[in-house]
Amino acid sequence: MISSIFHLGRLLLAWMAIFLVLCIFASEAGLRHVDAPIGGYAALAGFVLGAWVLSVAFSHIRRVRLVAGTVSAAALSNRQRRRIEIPFEAGEAFDMIDAAIRELPGAQIVDSARDSLQVRARVDGIDPYGGRSSYAWALEHLSTRRNQILATVTPNGDAAGSVTLICEPEGPAWIDLFLVDHGTNLENAEAVVRAVTRRIAERRRQEAAAVRESATEKELTVARLNLLHAQVEPHFLYNTLASAQLLTRSDPARADAMLGNLIQYLRHSLPRTEDAPSTLGEELERSRAYLDILAIRMGPRLALQIEVQEELKRHAFPPMMLQTLVENAIKHGLEPKPGGGTVWILARALDSALTVTVADDGRGFTAQGGGTGIGLRNVRERLRLAYGAAAGFSIVANFPTGVAATITVPLALGVASAPASAAAAAPALASGDRHG
Template sequence: MASLKFLGRIIVAWVAALCVLVVVWSGTGWNRGEFPWIFTLAWFVGLLVALARGVTHLYRVRVIAGRVDAETVSNRQRRRVEVPYLADEAFAIVDEVIRELPNVHDVSGTRGGLQLRAIIRQQASDQPRRRARPQWQASLDRHTKISATITPTDGSSSVMFVCEPDSGAWTDWFNPDGGASLECVETLVRATTQRLSERRNRERADVRQTAMEKELTAAQLGLLQAQVEPHFLYNTLASAQELVRTDPARADRMLGHLIDYLRRSLPRTDGSLSTLGEELERSTAWLEIMRLRMGDRLTVHTDVPADALKVPMPSMMLQTLVENAIKHGLEPKPGGGGIWIRAGVDGSGLSLTVADDGMGFRSDGAGTGIGLKNLRERLRLMYGSAAAFSIGNNFPHGVAATITLPVTGVVEHA
């Protein structure tokens, strides 16, 4: 029924045009004879061409839409697409979709006005494999105008596509566009939907990749944390066993400090950061054990302001630097020496330095184990480029190692 109405509308329009032409002819001074047959022939040929294009239009509409009704047979098509992005992103997506259409020309848009316009030019030269059509037939082709308007909503956008011939609406009665507007608007909807689907797939893939990277980072941090073990444990227990026989009181103090150290070394089950104050208490307990073992050969100097004690930092990092200074700097040195723990907080973050006046950098490669390597890797995984670690000579003797951390805690990085 819709097809018959569409073809009937074309016939009515051409008959009405003939009647108007006859009336105009009769009202002029040229009506000395009958209505010229050449006009009648031209009218008849035009009607046949219009009906042929109407049949082609109906065929293409049925192929494209799968149905023929008042909505699909119209020469002027409108479609609305919901885009789950803000207006700027929606504008960029629509602009890419329109520019990828075949035979598109004169693409223009105003990002501030959230509008885009373009023209699809139907030209025989765009189809080189087809035989060139007659000029009169090519003149019947109507270019298709495209307009897209983006309307921002709450956290998303709505895009209205409008495709229509570039001639006046009155010409729709005489010259169907062959389904060009319907094909164009359906292509825009499909292309936009596909682009949105691809973007959502990429976003889901990025989320999965980020989750995998976080899991890998957590696993790496867990492995590195597990490797930061108190290597002195067996030596301390052996020393305590020896002192039990020779100096029970001293052995008791050593075991007390060992218990305090181990209690402070329990891993955090929630994965949260420690604080400089907590790490300093842990290292102090460890240094008390070392003072019982080394005696007067070890002196400890601490200079940490109160405002730095609550600054978050990863656990065991201070302990790593302290152990490294004792093991590789002071224990091998005849007569021992001193260790300094200094900290400061300013606008750039926390600066923590552990220095000693021991043996310094040794030519035998001592001090190149996994401790400092793990420290650097943990800093990289947790802070990226926001943290720094440096180690160098201490004047006049020994080594100084410094960690610089942001005061905001762990930094999210790719």
């Protein structure tokens, strides 16, 4: 109430002061001795001017109350200032405020400078009462005609931007003593704030949806990994147990060694928790147990050579990938070869990458290799999902016979293991063929 009275009084006082100055000027110009009727006309003109000014000021107050829901000195002001905190980096904050200003009715962008993080715009005056109103002529001559907007973005760290928004009439500040904007700058400021708030909420919804989608994909990935870890090839398990049973009658020592290797292999093949890391050493133990079992079954037809330095065993390595390559070498390289052969497992640290190679001197790339190629395709897909371009997989012919398959991953200690998705895309234990 006090703000309304003060606003009315200030506007009326400003116009009455102008009217008084005009009367004094007329008097000083030689109209000092006017007769009573002319003086009465001057008083009547002053009364009409006062009534006109009060009606315009009252209309301004009532409209501001409708727009803001309350009346205060800040709301009644022709010049509005807002500070908006946007929880995104300054460039994104600038894009949001720029788009919000461009969507204002009647907005005309004068300058939008992304480097200086400033937006200047003019906004055409909108008649809030309708141009056909019979009272519009009495209001428009005491109203501001065009407004302007200045938005400045201030970086607030790397992940936030602060926007200073100024909505005001075009013209110097002294015109506020005589003219009103009927709440148009208040509307512009509130509209920009609402638009920015809506865009922030929309971004949050998109981020929440992306998080939910990522969580779902992660759950599916972990489920596949757990299935992969739990999946021990039935034929391998049955054949190993049958061989151990046979050896218990003829060679108990070898049967005991085979069962020990089987236990070691199964221990490393059990599902691990989704965040549990794997290292090259653990994967090597799993593959070594598998090869020791086959060495008992195949006898002198299988030889094994491992060249892996101890310090490399501590580094992270995707689960089950080494096992896939080893199984591929046995099934499609050495088992079909009448005389068998040798499997080599080699690891090297080159620059910031760990390279692991599984090679054999088996049959090599032959049409009789069999298989579907699923295992090797899964290796490629899992590496792509986990490391992108930072990892690699290659398979080439070995000399003089056989195949050499190499996996390259970024060099990292096992405590900072490969991403969970590295474990994941699809069951790779079902080994593929040489043409995967």
